[in-house]
Amino acid sequence: MTATSTSIRGREIPDRLVPGWKRALKSWETLLFVVAVAIFIANSLASPYFLDPWNLSDASFNFTEKAIIAFAMAMLIIAGEIDLSVAAIIALASTAMGMAMTAGAPVPVLVLIGLATGLICGAFNGFLVAGLGLPSIVVTIGTMSLFRGLAYIVLGDGAFTGYPDAFGWFGQGYVWWVFSFELVLFVVMAIVFGILLHATDFGRRVYVIGNNATAARFSGVRVDRIRFILFLLTGLMSGIAAICLTSRLGSTRPSIATGFELEVVTMVVLGGVNILGGSGSIPGVVIAALVMGLVTFGLGLLNVPGIVMSIIIGALLISVIALPRLWKMART
């Protein structure tokens, strides 16, 4: 689309020049998808254990919890904000559930407490950012310390263990065949967030705010309300992730989910979401989650230690953003 083609006037202006499918083909998501397929093939060639459905299902646990937070984080980052406190919310929500469990609360109450803690933490972030107008990056660095700090005050170097067996279903149970609850949750959330971001008024306004919050306000968009809701959503997703993770581990330590926030942000950025806001998509984040999961699993099968995988993830993050820029520089 060049400036020279802008001569069509009035009624004759077409809706679209490039059909949606054609644009999708040239998109970041397609490139990422090709990468994912390539990794998938490479993995299946490298290890005979890779293509086993149960192994693949097991491997999904290493990204599902982060991915469901990443969906909400993607919307938050598209709107021009960020939440670095998500892992700390997991810690606090898990601690709250542990306290309730110790007091003898039944499983449904545990779940409600996990969700409520997430929502309260999200509301607190949202109030500080949208209500008081403070910059989200430092606010959530602060609440990250605060939320996890509260978990440390409760637990010290101790832990809550002995969750009821029924509670274990969220992190260890299967809905049908190899499809675990977490995997199903991941798929459902991908669809829900995909619709929310791409097919609703709300999602449209999220993009508008991320592109130009001032113009959004000058167009009648209630910018702060939407920002608040996004923090609430991110808190809620962190609460859900806390339920799954606590259930899967069967215990709560204050150091639970340490470093998750950076992996979640990496997943979002790798998925093509602009860290400065304004663009990105849920399908991109889904594929990025799969890529990260496949890399981790594949290297795990080859006995490559976790920390080396993190080098690869870090290098992937920088190179996927640097390479197009380098290419552009080389061309001009």
Next chain:
Amino acid sequence: MRGILKSREAILALAILVLLALVAMRFPAFILPGNLVNVLTDTSPLIILALGQMVVILTKCIDLSIAANLALCGMVAGLLNMAGVPIVVILLAVIVLGALLGAFNGLLVWKLGIPSIVVTLGTMTIYRGIIFVLTAGKWINAHQMSPEFKDFPRAILLGLPVMTWIMIAIVLVFTVLIYRTPLGRAFFAVGGNPHAAVYTGISVGRTQFAAFVIAGTLAGLTGYLWVARYAVAYVDIAGGFELDVVAACVIGGVAIAGGAGSVAGAVMGALFLGIVKNALPVVGISPFAQMAISGIAILVAIAFNARSSRPKGRIILKQAEHRVVEGSA
């Protein structure tokens, strides 16, 4: 109004004194000179890195890889020591390595225009990963380190450990760098008003690059000090320390949007956190409360900084202009 604005540092100093007084009420021995020196020494790495992070934040960037850089340089120092390399060479090596790691961040920000948070999010995992590659995950323990290696930062010189002297020297060098060199002034110009900086012939990208190199250099030097003082090196040393460093800056009044901050502020922000950390056990509060307290301190500091920098309108009415001027005077 003007008084408050001018003395953001004074308020922080007052907060530190109040904190010390509260601690002293419960445990008077805390404010004995000997203990205060301990606190100062213990806080030295945080002070040094807070200064490095400050120049990066001044230019509207952030360096999340600063602790990973520290850990990598610390490990390299430990490995060189095991190979029998003399201290002077080790010191030189970590400083150069730290500068190079910082320069890598800076180049990506300057030449490719990638947001610093993305760059350093990536390099933080890469730098930590490299430690693992170098050591296959093994620790370097106290008994594997030469006595000179361990003793250098702890040696007492004129009543203070060398590490504390190094910190003091860095604070002094920074004071000169920030307030008395064109580069120091450029940090403020680039962050405060990038467009105007271009008008005065300052390159924004180059200045950001310089900030990353400075932060990296300090991280490299601190890596050695850290490993030698705690006499242990492994992949995860100083894990999460980058957030303490950012917290020290924020508490010290460094504006996250760039362009505003001071050496005294960053030093006191770090000291505040250091005192809290050291005081909690002695006053009988669980040391586990430290994290929550620093979280609250960060939030209070942000709210306070934001209050003093609200944008004003055009102020068209003449009598209003006088009101505003008088109000701020």
Next chain:
Amino acid sequence: MLTETALAKGAETHVPVLSFRGISKTFPGVRALDGVELDLFAGQVTALIGENGAGKSTVVKILTGIYQPDGGTILVNGVETRFLTAQAAAEAGVTAIHQETVLFDELTVAENIFIGHAPRTRFGLIDASAMEAEAKRLLASIGADLDPRIRLRELGIASKHLVAIARALSIDASVVIMDEPTAALSHKEIHELYDLVEKLKAQGKAILFISHKFDEIFRIADRWTVFRDGQFVGSGRIADVTEGRLVQLMVGREVDKIYPKRPARIGPPVLTVAGYCHPTEFEDIGFTLHQGEILGFYGLVGAGRSEVMQALFGITRPSKGACRIDDRVLVLRSTADAIAAGIVYVPEDRGRQGAVKGLPIFQNVTLPSLEKTSRAGFLRLAEEFRMTRDYTSRLDLRAASLDQDVGLLSGGNQQKVVIAKWLATKPRVIILDEPTKGIDIGSKAAVHDFMSELAAQGLAVIMVSSEIPEVLGMSDRVIVMREGRIAAEFQGGSMTPENLVRAAAGIEGEAA
């Protein structure tokens, strides 16, 4: 009209310090400068006069090395020169004092004056005491009693100007550009600035003085140059020209021919504003707007017009006063409230407040109307495209597709998208703030044409404009604001350029 130039050139014997010869500059969709001429002489003040959009700010940016001209030559002391960077321009001795002072709030007065060329000690460090002493001396030389060690953020606008002027002196500039330096100053401060300009003249500086205020032009300028729509219209000595002649040159064309104002039937009052006040921006604003009427708001930049309009649109809140639509009192807590009440606002700052660049045309147009195009919160793209097509075709939008990024359109077409966005909400009152600022002639005509049509259809229109021909050509009635208050109101035969200019600048007495 070029005879004046010829005369002036004949009278001028010495070589100008700086000259533009046939300088042109084109931006996508707009020809900002078209072969303009400009001469600046040592020890003389040259006033550059023109309406908004005449190309004055482009001249400043070329002089300071921010923009490169597409054609023509710049001569410095008769030698052809190019200002490739801001630094090159500064080294050639050109410095600018901007409307929005471009300095650094967190640095001290002395540092602001000397950033980039501070005196050094023999160790290469900034020599603070020498710098402060020199700053003090420079400030004293312009009669400013400022402490060089305090931070700039603690100063008012007038003092910041003094710092900028001291900076100009410190780099030993031969050419000083003053871009509307008095726009934000009080009466007393303006007089101090005049004294300062005299001092700079005495030091042999060539001064380019950009201003809309005729009283000050006649008071301090030695020469004048008029631009119109990016073209050089004429220049000469101030002594040889009258105010009326300058206004005529500036406005140029026959007003009635260009503006397609159709007589509309003025209906009953729609919007009534009474006693609107704001603590710092405006005071005691009251007016009534009728159906079918175009009400012009004229004034100098910074007179408070946009501030009033933004209060009516729910962006800021007035401290006192009431606003009614029909007979309903409005409480405007947000822009959403204003839109719901039928008041919409096309902002002056199109790039920041109007268009959402990065998003396609159709998403911009439907933004405030999503409730109408969507069903139960779900988007219906077909509806959105239909609405977009409806409104953009009436405005004669030109684009490659409705899916095109608004940021890729020309200024005029972006403005059409913003207007289409508001028309889709079916408003009762539309406020247009500098609706044709920085857009090409063709789009200008389309916007004007459409405004007339809207009024004829019974919409109530407020048009804020600093262009006299536009205000006179389009408005049924004109309110002039000055320093946050309503200075005068004109209607019918009293709507003359002279009356508007005088009321806006606060010149006493009747037009000649």
